Amino acid sequence: MVKKQADQAIRISSAKPSLQELVAKVNNTAKPFRLINLPFYLVNQIDRMVQTGLISR
Numbered sequence: 485m486v487k488k489q490a491d492q493a494i495r496i497s498s499a500k501p502s503l504q505e506l507v508a509k510v511n512n513t514a515k516p517f518r519l520i521n522l523p524f525y526l527v528n529q530i531d532r533m534v535q536t537g538l539i540s541r
Contacts, residue, residue: 489515490517491518491540492519492520492539492540493518493519494519494522494530494539495519495521495522496522496524496527497521497523498523499521500521500523501521501522501526503520504518504519505518506518
């Protein structure tokens with residue numbers, strides 16, 4: 485996350501949907517980001533979530 489300078493990331497897993505505010509730390513550099521956890525059954529909905537603003541680009 486620090487190297488890419490991204491503000492958010494999406495993780496696909498078998499867990500229930502959730503949102504986490506985290507901080508990535510590399511070489512004394514901290515970068516806050518949002519981790520969006522989506523279950524497998526919602527993978528085909530990612531485009532819709534981006535278009536409706538649930539997930540920003």
